[in-house]
Amino acid sequence: MTVVREYDPTRDLAGVEDVERRCEVGPSGKLSLFTDLLGDPICRIRHSPSFLMLVAEMGTEKKEIVGMIRGCIKTVTCGQKIDLNTHNPQNDTVFKPLYTKLAYVLGLRVSPSHRRQGIGFKLVKMMEEWFSQNGAEYSYIATENDNQASVNLFTGKCGYSKFRTPSILVNPVYAHKVNVSSQVTIIKLDPVDAETLYRLRFSTTEFFPRDIDSVLNNKLSLGTFVAVPRGSCYGSGSGSWPGSAKFLEYPPESWAVLSVWNCNESFRLEVRGASRLRRVVAKTTRVVDKTLPFLKLPSVPSVFKPFGLCFMYGIGGEGPRAVKMVKSLSAHAHNIAKNRGCGVLAAEVAGEEPLRRGIPHWKVLSCAEDLWCIKRLGEDFSDGVVGDWTKSPPGISIFVDPREF
Structure with missing residues (x-):
């Protein structure tokens, strides 16, 4: 029984x-x-x-x-x-x-x-x-x-x-830091300001949690970041951020936002069943990347033993350069994940999400159609x-x- x-x-x-x-x-x-x-x-x-x-x-x-x-x-x-x-x-x-x-x-x-x-x-x-x-x-x-x-x-x-049928997009965390575009300014929001932005701009998005404040104030939340064009009134340096409400009232031509969550504290992943050749090739890419970081060579993380991940969520934005803004935010999130010792950086987006083109990912690590x-x-x-x-x-x-x- x-x-x-x-x-x-x-x-x-x-x-x-x-x-x-x-x-x-x-x-x-x-x-x-x-x-x-x-x-x-x-x-x-x-x-x-x-x-x-x-x-x-x-x-x-x-x-x-x-x-x-x-x-x-x-x-x-x-x-x-x-x-x-x-x-x-x-x-x-x-x-x-x-x-x-x-x-x-x-x-x-x-x-x-x-x-x-x-x-x-x-x-x-x-x-x-x-x-x-x-x-x-x-x-x-x-x-x-x-x-x-x-x-x-x-x-x-x-x-x-x-x-x-959303898509899970996964990118390896390299041994080197990823460059963030010099044409973009990244601004970190405090949880209260981030909540204001999400409620004003994304509260009608499907599956938006009513307790978004609990998510943003959780100890696993690593921050919410807004990308704006450098040289705009919001990207001119310290003290130029007016708060989310005023920002959304007078936004720049293009902007984007995302938040980062530390899954590394809750669970670890491990890829099993890889051949010895695959393991050797993966280790070789990491050694080369770590030895010559200035070359910015892509490397396979150590996924054949327990590894952690960081997760990007709350991805959104507007304007003709919004995809480029998301790409810069993803690079910034990659460097956060690297500092946390994570093996991969992941995001899950709708199949028709136009901003997904700004999220770097490896097809072999990703899931094109989750259900x-x-x-x-x-x-x-x-x-x-x-x-x-x-x-x-x-x-x-x-x-x-x-x-x-």
Whole structure:
């Protein structure tokens, strides 16, 4: 008999770690990606407003943990409507966000020796019961498009539908620092100012978290940065930043913004199954890059042993040079990741995001089409305006919460 119950760190830690070690996550083939959580296995979700971890236990006398699942609940933007109560000098149409309570399933693991026994399905259904009891109106999951077992479980048995297909863009962190364009000025915002910018400019973007202030003030947040043209009134040096509200009222011709999150403190990754030749080639590129950093040669990070990553989120901007601004911000984020000892720098963006061209990435490390699946659990309070969110068409941008990456 399989019993599903809440995770107890005092007695379940060793069993959960054992299942994690035996479950390799990633596309099928010789290379696989292993995720190693640091400290308590609940660390991936503890930064969310509401969270839970369940384990599946089998056996009578000698009990064995054979699976686990994590979930969290937050309030996010699911659409927008015209704000009839707000007017501006330009007489532009003003929109305000429509929020819904959204649950997220992550970290579903079933021991390889106990698969195809309905354990994964049972874990999902128990987690969905907790979601509903806590008022969640929708539940969604992210999985690899070619992970057929996961796709079949959620879309075939659990009633989820395919919803969005964002791209995960991953770039190695080199041994040398990356140059930031001399034509661009990078400005770091304090959390309060960053919150103002995001709420004024991005609050109607799909999946925008209502508690963005909690994200920006989290200890894992490494800062929010704005790029403006050097020589503009905002890029002329110290004291030229007027605050986000005034900046958005009189923006430069082109600008961009992004924030950086330190995943290095929560989990490590490791690529397994690489041949000896691949390892030697990768090490050689690092040695050359470290020895001759002035050549700025691309090098493969040490991904064949545990490595960390930094995550870029809240990516946005406007103007004809916005892509170049994002490229400069990505270079700045690369140098932050290097100082943190990370192996890669990652971002996740909508498939049609126009600014993605400014995010450097290696195709071999990236995922061109991640898959988000969604399920409606109950009536949402925006019903009648948005309708059923699961049937809404995708926008050009999404706001990816770094707490769930």
